[in-house]
Amino acid sequence: MEIFVNTETNNIFKVPYPTTMVQIGAGEACISWVVQDSVNKKIYQQWLSIDSKGVSYFFEQDNVGFTNIVASRDFLAISTTDGINIFQKLGKIFLTKVNIKNAISIFFDDKQNFWFLSGQTLFKTLSNKFDYSLKKHNVKTIKVVNDLIYYIYIESGFWYLTIENSMGEIVNNIKILLEIDSGLNFTLEATDSIIFLFTQPKFHTGNTPSRIIIINLNNSNISVKEINEINHFGLKELKLVLWIENSLIVQLEYENYISLFYYNPFKDEMNRLSLDNQEVLLFSANVKRNVIYYIAIEGISDNKKRSLFKIVYSNEEFTVAKIYENVGTMVCTLTNGDCLFTVMESGRLFIKLWKFKENILNVFYQSLHNDKYNLLPIISSNSSIFNEELLDGFCKKTLVLFVPGIHKPVISGLQPNLFQEGIYRILELLNSDNVQSFLVNLPGTAGEGKIYRTSADFRKKDLFISSLQVIIDKLIEKGSKKIFLISGSSGSPLLLDFLNTTGFNIPTIFINPIFYIEKFIGINQIIKPNILNYSKIRSKILIIHAEHDEVAPWQDSEKFTKYNSQSQLYTIPSESHIFTHGISWLLCQETIYSFLNCIESNADRIDI
Known part of the structure; x- marks a missing residue:
């Protein structure tokens, strides 16, 4: 009997997953989300306008993921992996498509000329x-302010x-x-008299300073x-x-936390604005209204949460106040402040509006009562989840442990990117009644007793391995047989190192695995691991890998499965x-369920 559900009866993105939300006019914003049609099961990226009348749909496409949105007086431009779609702003009427993919920076100037960097x-x-x-080759960054266009090039x-x-x-x-x-990476900001160019490494591994x-x-x-x-x-x-x-x-980083700072370049003053023990993930500012909103992970326990401030x-003073707890990953400031x-509340998506002057909340959107999902519990080596009552209930089930990676914030709810969210939804x-999935919080994902940090350096693998081993040992001790x-x-x-070291x-299951992490982040002086060195792995392994993976070559997975008889490779x-294709998530879901069912039907006990 298959204990893992039939994918035909399930909807991965029945609750929309927001990917972008930006202001496009006075009192108006545009949100993009990934959603699945309950009838034909297709996964789409949709764009909707948000104003005082509520949320209204105006565009969708099959390709999902990356999107960038900008508006002028009369036009709205949406950049995606498939090109740039131009709309008449009033009524959101489609006008044309510019066939340039993945335009990372898009702007209108005051004459409504359209500039974009691909x-x-x-x-x-x-x-x-x-x-x-x-216009120009070798351009690193661009900024358009009214009638002036600023760009840096080599x-x-x-x-x-x-x-x-x-x-x-x-x-x-x-x-x-x-x-x-x-x-x-380059960020450019400009005034009439001053240009600020912010340079920072593509990966913050402590080797290259920002300027x-x-x-x-x-x-x-x-x-x-x-x-x-x-x-x-x-x-x-x-x-x-x-x-x-x-x-x-x-x-900026301050005392092991990413904090929000005010910087006066003329006095060379740097003053911290965010509160203690917070990891600031993103912020949005309205200069005319003298207000800044930011989302931060707070808390020093395992029960970490994102809150809006x-x-x-x-x-001449900054005052900080909390607005809402357990928020998602999107914040957008409107022209009126x-x-x-x-x-995400009770498994349903909400878009809420904080009214700046009145200090009150309004609900702009909420997903249907039937369109909701249950949040995954978090398990860690020092978590309260290791109490007898909870373990007695969970350990009788087949357990699926999702280990996002040392750099991912482990918070139950909306995940920080579509890749992690897709796995979470599956x-x-x-x-x-037979299965329970968990998010796994290990040092580096949520820090050594602190919060979302890489305080456990990814090159120092012992702490990660020992912490995961504590979890597995405890689950075995309490009677878990299938993990x-x-x-x-x-x-x-x-x-992979955990499986190879512990035996x-x-x-x-690995999805688009990166085997050479040092190469991925550009640390060339470190000896690269060899795929063939994972000779002690005894586990059955399923690798799901994209055919044209530009980050982690598909050929690495092909090589791994060639020399590891216990592994199999499924290519998307x-x-x-x-x-970037909605159907890829359906194929991923189908393949995962098939692998799990195959293991279950051929063994009464998983040997750990």
């Missing part, structure tokens, strides 16, 4: 005519800042005489503010935004590392 190539279309032309080995107006005239061109690593480069347009003077190295593998890009009087609001600036944010559908492990992407190497025979055709 890879390192800058393009431009004229107002009302969306036939694009190439030419003949030198860095340049060009300022161009919406008429196509060059206003300024400055040669930046600094050594800058071209492999960094705020300050360019004074009045005298072309360039100064640099060095930022201490950050050891936080999971936070890929820190944010910087303009504040009043040419100051900045920026995320507001910071109000008045009389109000704030939209997502919440496992939630497994839960029944499965699952991970993916950069969570895979440590789980446990626990059936394990025409797919990339972060699944």
Whole structure:
């Protein structure tokens, strides 16, 4: 008998998963989410407008994942993995499609010319005519402010800042005489007199410092503010935004936490705004209303939660207050100072509005009563879940342990990215009288007794291995006989090391596994692990891998399964590392359930 449910009766994204939410006009925002049709089972990415009348749908496509949204007076542009869709803003009427994929930066200037950066190539279309032309190669970042376009590029080995107006005239061109690593991430903010260029490594592994480069347009003077190295593998890009009087609001590391800071470059003052013991994940600011909203993980216990805070600036002082607990992963500030944010409550998605002046909450959207899912409990080596009553109930079931990886925040609810959320949703559908799935909190995922950190360095594997072994040993001691492990992407190497080191025979599933984590984050001086070194693994292993994975080559998984007779490889055709086709999640779900059922039907006990 198959104890794992038939996928035909299940809906992975019956509750929408929000991926983007941005302001597109006065009192109006646009949200994008991934959702599954309950009739035809297809998974779509949808876009909806949010205003005082509520939430209204206007566009969808089969490709899911990446999206970028920007609006002008008359137009709305949506960039996706499949191209850029242009709409008339009023009525959200589709106009045309620009066939450039994955445009990472998109802007309208005050003449409604459309600018976009794809890879390192800058393009431009004229107002009302969306036939694009190439403007510049080797462009690292762009910012459009009213009628001025600012972009940083490399030419003949030198860095340049060009300022161009919406008429196509060059206003300024400055040669930046600094050594800058071209492999960094770049964020540009601009005022009439000051340019801020924020450079940071693609992965914060404590090896490369970030810098705020300050360019004074009045005298072309360039100064640099060095930022201490950050050891936080999971936070890929820190944010910087303009504040009043040419100051900045920026995320920085302080006493082992990512905090929110106010930076005055003229006085070289750096003041922390967020509260103690908080990990600031994202923030949104409204300069005209002197308000900042931020989402942070707080708490020093295993019961960590995301909460929404507001910071109000008045009389030259910042005041912080909590607005809401257990929020999602999206926050958006509107022109009037109000704030939209997502919440998952009782397994249902809500979009709520915090009214800035009235200090009250409104509900803009809530998923249907039938469209909900149950949150996965969290288990860890020092968790209260190891009490007798809970274990007696759980250990009689088949247990599926989801180990996201050392850099992922382990919080039950909306996950920080679509990849992790998709796995989470698939496992939630497994839960029944016979099966229980868990999120696993290990050092590095939630820190050594603190919060979401890489305090356990991913290169120091002993703590991860010993902590997971404590969990497995305790479950065995309490009578668990059937346990499965699952991970993916950069969570895979440590789980492979765990199986290889301990010799446990626990059936394990890997989705788009990264075998060479050091290469992935650019630490070339570390000796690369050899796939063939995992010779002590006894577990049955299923690897689900995208055919065109641009991050973790499919060929690595092919090589692993070739030399490991206990493993099997399922290839998802025409797919990339972060699944962009809705059907890929259905294939993933189907393959996982098939593997679990096969193991269950051929063994009364999993030998661990």
